[in-house]
Amino acid sequence: MEVLALLFDGFIVALEPLNFILIVVGVTVGLFIGAMPGLGSVNGVAILLPMTFLVPPTSAVIFLGAIYYGAMYGGAISSIMLGIPGASTAVATTFDGRPMARSGLADQALIAAATASFVGGTISVILFTMFAPPLAEVALRFGAPEEFALMLLAFATFIGLSGDDIPKTFFSILIGLVLSAVGLDIVSGEPRLIFFDIPGFFHGVNFLVLAIGIYGIGEILWTLETNKGEVEVSTLELTLKKFISGFFRLKNAISTMLMGSFLGFFVGILPAAGATPGSLMAYGVAKTMDKNPESFGKGNVKGVAAPEAANNSASTGSMLPMLTLGIPGSPTTAILLGGMVIWGLEPGPRLFTDQTEFVWGLIASLYAANLLALVINLAFIPVFIWVLRVPFTILAPVIFILCIVGGYAPTQDMHDVWLMLLFGVVGYLMRKLDYPMAPAVLAIVLGPLAETSLRQSLIIGKGSPQIFIDRPIAAAIMACAIILFILPLVKLISAKRKKSSSN
Amino acid sequence: MRRAELVMAVIMAIVSISLMWKSAELPIGWIPREGPGGGAFPFWLSAGMLVCCIWIIVRWFRGYFDSYGDTLYMDKETVRVFLTGAVSLTVTIGAIYLVGVYGAIPMLLIFYMKFIGRHTWPLTIALAVAFPVVTFFFFEIALTITLPKGLTEPLFYPLYDIFL
Amino acid sequence: MKTIRKMLLTSASLLALAFFSVASVQVAMAEFDPKKPVDFVIMAGKGGGADKMARLMQSIIEKHGLASKPFVPINKPGGSGAEALVHMNNTSGAAKDHTVMVTLNSFYTTPLRQPNLGIDISTFTPVGRMAEDTFLLWVNVDSGIMNVDDFVAAAKAAGDSWIMAGTGKGQEDQLLTDFLNRTYGLNMTYVPYKGGGRVAKELAGNNANSTVNNPSEQLGFYEAGNTRALAAFTGNRLELFPNAPTFGELGNEFIYYMQRSVVGPPGMSAEAAAYYQELFSKVFQTEEWQEYKKSKSLYGDFLTGQALMDYWMNERTIHEAMLKQIGEI
Numbered sequence: 001m002e003v004l005a006l007l008f009d010g011f012i013v014a015l016e017p018l019n020f021i022l023i024v025v026g027v028t029v030g031l032f033i034g035a036m037p038g039l040g041s042v043n044g045v046a047i048l049l050p051m052t053f054l055v056p057p058t059s060a061v062i063f064l065g066a067i068y069y070g071a072m073y074g075g076a077i078s079s080i081m082l083g084i085p086g087a088s089t090a091v092a093t094t095f096d097g098r099p100m101a102r103s104g105l106a107d108q109a110l111i112a113a114a115t116a117s118f119v120g121g122t123i124s125v126i127l128f129t130m131f132a133p134p135l136a137e138v139a140l141r142f143g144a145p146e147e148f149a150l151m152l153l154a155f156a157t158f159i160g161l162s163g164d165d166i167p168k169t170f171f172s173i174l175i176g177l178v179l180s181a182v183g184l185d186i187v188s189g190e191p192r193l194i195f196f197d198i199p200g201f202f203h204g205v206n207f208l209v210l211a212i213g214i215y216g217i218g219e220i221l222w223t224l225e226t227n228k229g230e231v232e233v234s235t236l237e238l239t240l241k242k243f244i245s246g247f248f249r250l251k252n253a254i255s256t257m258l259m260g261s262f263l264g265f266f267v268g269i270l271p272a273a274g275a276t277p278g279s280l281m282a283y284g285v286a287k288t289m290d291k292n293p294e295s296f297g298k299g300n301v302k303g304v305a306a307p308e309a310a311n312n313s314a315s316t317g318s319m320l321p322m323l324t325l326g327i328p329g330s331p332t333t334a335i336l337l338g339g340m341v342i343w344g345l346e347p348g349p350r351l352f353t354d355q356t357e358f359v360w361g362l363i364a365s366l367y368a369a370n371l372l373a374l375v376i377n378l379a380f381i382p383v384f385i386w387v388l389r390v391p392f393t394i395l396a397p398v399i400f401i402l403c404i405v406g407g408y409a410p411t412q413d414m415h416d417v418w419l420m421l422l423f424g425v426v427g428y429l430m431r432k433l434d435y436p437m438a439p440a441v442l443a444i445v446l447g448p449l450a451e452t453s454l455r456q457s458l459i460i461g462k463g464s465p466q467i468f469i470d471r472p473i474a475a476a477i478m479a480c481a482i483i484l485f486i487l488p489l490v491k492l493i494s495a496k497r498k499k500s501s502s503n
Numbered sequence: 504m505r506r507a508e509l510v511m512a513v514i515m516a517i518v519s520i521s522l523m524w525k526s527a528e529l530p531i532g533w534i535p536r537e538g539p540g541g542g543a544f545p546f547w548l549s550a551g552m553l554v555c556c557i558w559i560i561v562r563w564f565r566g567y568f569d570s571y572g573d574t575l576y577m578d579k580e581t582v583r584v585f586l587t588g589a590v591s592l593t594v595t596i597g598a599i600y601l602v603g604v605y606g607a608i609p610m611l612l613i614f615y616m617k618f619i620g621r622h623t624w625p626l627t628i629a630l631a632v633a634f635p636v637v638t639f640f641f642f643e644i645a646l647t648i649t650l651p652k653g654l655t656e657p658l659f660y661p662l663y664d665i666f667l
Numbered sequence: 668m669k670t671i672r673k674m675l676l677t678s679a680s681l682l683a684l685a686f687f688s689v690a691s692v693q694v695a696m697a698e699f700d701p702k703k704p705v706d707f708v709i710m711a712g713k714g715g716g717a718d719k720m721a722r723l724m725q726s727i728i729e730k731h732g733l734a735s736k737p738f739v740p741i742n743k744p745g746g747s748g749a750e751a752l753v754h755m756n757n758t759s760g761a762a763k764d765h766t767v768m769v770t771l772n773s774f775y776t777t778p779l780r781q782p783n784l785g786i787d788i789s790t791f792t793p794v795g796r797m798a799e800d801t802f803l804l805w806v807n808v809d810s811g812i813m814n815v816d817d818f819v820a821a822a823k824a825a826g827d828s829w830i831m832a833g834t835g836k837g838q839e840d841q842l843l844t845d846f847l848n849r850t851y852g853l854n855m856t857y858v859p860y861k862g863g864g865r866v867a868k869e870l871a872g873n874n875a876n877s878t879v880n881n882p883s884e885q886l887g888f889y890e891a892g893n894t895r896a897l898a899a900f901t902g903n904r905l906e907l908f909p910n911a912p913t914f915g916e917l918g919n920e921f922i923y924y925m926q927r928s929v930v931g932p933p934g935m936s937a938e939a940a941a942y943y944q945e946l947f948s949k950v951f952q953t954e955e956w957q958e959y960k961k962s963k964s965l966y967g968d969f970l971t972g973q974a975l976m977d978y979w980m981n982e983r984t985i986h987e988a989m990l991k992q993i994g995e996i
Contacts, residue, residue: 033646039646043646140868140871140872141872141873141874142872143869143872144858144874167555167556167558167559167562168555168559170551170555171515171552171555171556174548174549174551174552175552177545177548178522178526178545178548178549178552181526181544181548182545183745183746184745184746184747184835185529185542186835186836186859186860186861187541187836187859188529188540188541189747189780189835189836189837189838189859190529190541190836191745191747191749192526192528192529192541192542192545193522193525193526195525199745199753199754199757200750201745202746202749202750202753203744203745203746203750204745217592220588221585221588221589224584224585224587225581225584225585321868325868325871325887326864326887326888327864327865327868334713334718335722337719338718338719338722339722341719341723342719342723342726344958344962346886346887346890347887348886348887348888348890348891349871349887349888349890349891349893350887350890351887391620392620393615393616393619393620393621393622394615394616394620394622394630397611397612397614398612398634400591400592401608401611401634401638404592404596404604404607405604405638405642408604408650408651409642409648409650411741412706414596414599414600414651417599421589421592421593421596424592425589428585430511432507432576432577433507433508433511433576435511451544452861455539455544456858456859456860458537458538458539459538459858460874462536462537462827462828462856463533463534463535463536463537463538536827643704647704647737647739648739649703649704649706649739656703656760656761657761659703660703663702663704663736664702667704667735667736
């Protein structure tokens with residue numbers, strides 16, 4: 001029970017007037033930064049870092065944590081309202097969030113996203129409080145072979161996401177993986193796929209460039225075509241009654257949220273994985289386990305709840321390797337780590353014992369930030385809904401501009417803006433021929449992790465794949481992945497048999 | 504529509520081959536005691552892309568896409584709308600090098616709002632002025648992300664002196 | 668002839684002095700002051716050692732109000748720093764005076780390994796060497812290895828099953844691994860990981876047998892008693908690790924440092940160069956920087972101007988020889 005006492009002390013720290021105000025401001029700022037396509041928690045956290053010199057370190061890290069949480073919530077907003085995932089963690093949210101918004105259920109989707117995020121955040125903070133030290137040990141043991149097994153598991157959950165056309169789906173996955181190989185080959189230290197010796201390819205193809213290109217520019221071109229440039233005004237109205245009934249309709253999704261929260265947390269605590277694979281896997285599992293998997297991708301509320309619960313849960317989880325091992329699980333935690341170093345706090349195994357006030361203040365404030373993010377997010381929903389009522393001839397150029405600026409901001413390189421335009425146009429032309437685009441976007445996120453960990457494992461195993469069987473954790477995850485690969489196949493075959501026997 | 508399927512598959516097959524060729528700059532084979540070489544991953548995946556394209560082309564010749572009949576991939580109206588979108592974006596991005604983001608934003612807004620949306624001039628001008636101003640304060644002042652300004656850069660020096 | 672020139676110079680400088688003291692406004696005009704935010708390019712990814720240091724410098728500048736415009740960090744890790752170097756080389760116009768970069772040893776190695784980039788580091792503008800990071804040989808305490816002799820015995824017995832984790836191929840860690848392999852007749856397998864923090868974790872989690880981390884990367888695990896420093900690749904023993912002898916003491920001297928320097932693009936104006944040199948020497952002297960240097964066991968005095976350029980040229984020659992030896996170039 002010592003943990004509870006520590007957490008209680010933490011709450012007292014988090015609720016000091018200055019800290020509380022910082023949480024409110026941080027969440028609000030984070031929400032808006034996260035809602036901008038191209039800007040995510042990384043930007044918010046990185047840029048506000050120097051500003052935090054005005055306040056003591058504990059307050060500073062609380063402020064940054066609040067921005068982080070706010071941005072995580074905000075990422076779902078652009079996914080749902082604009083169909084552009086603001087960060088890789090919010091890709092899976094677009095799959096069902098965007099269709100819901102298109103069919104006039106944007107409010108439902110936003111409520112589901114906010115609630116699921118809250119559930120995910122709550123569960124992860126509880127798990128964090130109870131199991132931090134032993135989980136740190138697990139994270140420490142996780143080496144390259146385990147990481148590769150995990151990536152395989154993430155890919156296995158894709159199978160459930162595939163479209164109807166098999167060669168086109170495979171093509172999409174493969175092109176995503178090839179694009180992810182552009183840049184530097186870490187293992188040999190050689191640059192590769194530097195097309196026409198353009199230096200912009202050295203940093204690789206950023207996930208955001210592909211996502212904003214396909215979902216931002218491609219989506220607008222698509223919409224322009226379907227309504228022939230006519231002015232289209234959505235008449236969605238939000239009343240209090242609808243708002244409340246929106247909550248009640250989430251009843252069915254409770255188990256999905258719980259599943260997403262647990263899954264997200266455990267994937268999140270693994271170094272290098274972060275929140276993106278967690279949210280994708282949660283989506284895949286929710287779809288595979290559902291009685292009605294066909295409804296996914298067409299606006300199933302569970303398809304919003306699962307990844308949102310998972311990504312928030314995972315982002316708390318990814319604090320764990322950062323605090324206990326000094327290993328950032330995501331770029332955002334990497335910056336937070338830098339901040340801690342500047343304040344003279346040494347992340348690592350001793351942080352939990354040497355800096356109890358700091359650690360538990362951070363955890364308690366994560367929780368407070370989570371609660372406030374829910375409240376603030378719900379309060380802003382009418383504002384976000386209003387976006388849908390803006391005439392398309394205004395919305396289209398505004399989104400184009402957001403895409404350009406958002407494509408430029410992460411690397412500050414015009415090269416990426418051109419690449420984004422290319423992806424947008426080609427993606428649109430391919431989409432017209434029913435090439436699914438989501439697998440490519442997912443593949444570009446997971447590709448580098450999968451390739452690097454595979455090759456590191458093989459070097460350690462002297463070129464033999466035996467290493468994946470010899471290591472128990474890796475073997476167990478591998479087994480799960482293989483089952484997940486086979487399961488949809490079995491389902492498909494049995495469904496075919498039923499069909500043929502009934503004929 | 505049928506022809507478009509074939510054309511796309513052939514183009515993508517060519518893309519796949521050029522990716523394979525580019526990947527082969529690094530070793531694509533299995534290095535003993537080390538595993539696949541630096542080019543192996545992109546090379547064999549590109550080869551997989553090529554297989555998918557060939558699969559689609561084979562299917563095409565076996566009449567898989569015949570159900571499309573003579574439907575058009577893009578009718579004239581669609582081509583017009585698509586080109587408006589794509590060309591206006593290309594021009595905007597190109598214009599950034601000259602007039603910077605803060606010159607290109609109003610251009611695109613005025614083009615869409617006035618000449619496609621037929622909104623009133625007051626609304627168009629108001630947005631064309633307000634949007635860059637908001638962008639400047641949000642990105643350059645609040646987030647200190649410098650956006651490209653092309654030839655207009657010196658005009659911003661006094662603004663930096665005031666706000667930063 | 669010489670005396671005439673001297674006289675002319677003296678009178679000119681006197682004249683200038685008089686002029687400036689009368690019209691002090693004009694002095695301010697003649698000196699350089701950034702007109703826009705300064706691009707602070709980081710030659711490595713977010714969260715690494717160079718990134719942390721760059722952000723510390725940025726926050727010191729901010730905290731003490733050392734510059735009138737903000738320094739905006741931009742990470743350009745692509746191609747082991749190739750992207751950052753090309754970016755610096757291609758700056759033009761006002762950007763030449765408003766871009767500085769934080770570099771490490773890939774400043775020498777990347778142009779050597781990729782000559783087609785057309786980078787000549789002798790054209791870059793020296794601003795300041797902020798520190799030299801040190802390297803040590805590390806093992807996990809579970810291994811029971813207490814000193815270099817134990818290490819050599821264990822690694823010899825394990826042959827190529829001995830895993831040495833390090834950062835990218837052809838970079839610092841591999842140069843040191845190669846030295847160990849050569850000097851002690853070992854056959855360690857080198858596994859590259861992304862970033863020194865990750866490498867440190869692999870050792871603490873027993874996924875690797877040894878590493879050659881910087882102190883700042885391994886410090887957390889060291890203090891928690893997970894890892895042990897066996898020996899230092901330095902000239903003298905490090906204050907933080909009094910029990911780790913230098914390789915020189917062990918009879919196989921090998922001194923290797925990682926520079927943490929700030930560099931301007933080729934063709935930066937002399938006024939701007941003087942401004943940044945002054946600025947970073949101020950950063951160097953702040954209490955925060957000195958404290959950081961001490962706590963992370965960093966070496967090195969502030970170097971600037973020609974002295975820094977000489978240092979680079981010397982280091983480049985050394986690295987060229989090392990890379991040739993391991994067959995990377």
